[in-house]
Amino acid sequence: MGINRFRLLARMLSQLQGERYRGAVIMRAVWRREASLPEGEGAPMILQDRHGRMEICCRSGHEELMVTLLLGRGADCHAADAESSVFMEEDKARQVCFSASAIRSFTLSVGDTNEIHQGAHPVVPGLMIMEAILEEMPCGAAGLMVRFHHPVRAGWASVNSDGDIVQQGERKADFRWLGTG
Numbered sequence: 001m002g003i004n005r006f007r008l009l010a011r012m013l014s015q016l017q018g019e020r021y022r023g024a025v026i027m028r029a030v031w032r033r034e035a036s037l038p039e040g041e042g043a044p045m046i047l048q049d050r051h052g053r054m055e056i057c058c059r060s061g062h063e064e065l066m067v068t069l070l071l072g073r074g075a076d077c078h079a080a081d082a083e084s085s086v087f088m089e090e091d092k093a094r095q096v097c098f099s100a101s102a103i104r105s106f107t108l109s110v111g112d113t114n115e116i117h118q119g120a121h122p123v124v125p126g127l128m129i130m131e132a133i134l135e136e137m138p139c140g141a142a143g144l145m146v147r148f149h150h151p152v153r154a155g156w157a158s159v160n161s162d163g164d165i166v167q168q169g170e171r172k173a174d175f176r177w178l179g180t181g
Contacts, residue, residue, distance in 0.1 A: 026126035032143030144180030
C-alpha cells in the first residue's frame with residue numbers, strides 16, 4: 001500500500017494550521033488510489049468552506065485524500081494512557097492500541113499541531129486510525145472511506161470485520177473498502 005505516500009497526504013493536510021483550525025475534527029475521510037486520478041502534488045485544495053464545515057482534497061501521485069473537517073469542535077479526552085501500538089487478533093475484531101507516545105510520534109511525523117492530539121490522554125488523529133486500517137487492505141481495494149462519529153481516545157480500540165471501530169463498548173467510527181467489487 002504505500003504508507004509513506006499516505007503520510008505525505010497527511011502532511012499536506014497538516015499544512016492547514018492556525019487559529020481557524022484549532023480543535024478541528026475529521027468527520028469523514030476517503031483515501032483512494034487509481035491510475036485514472038490526475039497526478040498531483042503540493043498544497044491542499046479547499047473545495048468547500050461554509051458553516052464550520054470544510055472539504056479538502058490532497059493529492060500525491062495517483063493517490064487522493066478527501067477530508068471533511070468540522071472546525072473548532074475540540075474533544076475532551078479522559079482515557080487511560082497505554083504503552084504501545086500493538087496489534088493482536090481476537091475473534092473477528094483486531095485489537096489496536098493507540099498509545100499517547102505513538103500519537104505524538106504520528107503527529108510529529110506529519111506536522112499535526114492540533115491541540116486535541118496533545119497531552120497525557122490525546123485524541124487519536126483520524127488519519128492515524130485510517131493508516132492502521134490500511135495496513136489490512138484487502139486485494140482489489142482501491143480506496144477506504146472512514147466516518148468518525150465520536151473521538152477515539154488514546155488506548156485500545158477494536159477494528160472489526162463489519163467495518164466498525166469500537167472503544168469501551170461505543171461505536172466511534174465506521175469504515176468500508178472502496179472498489180472491492
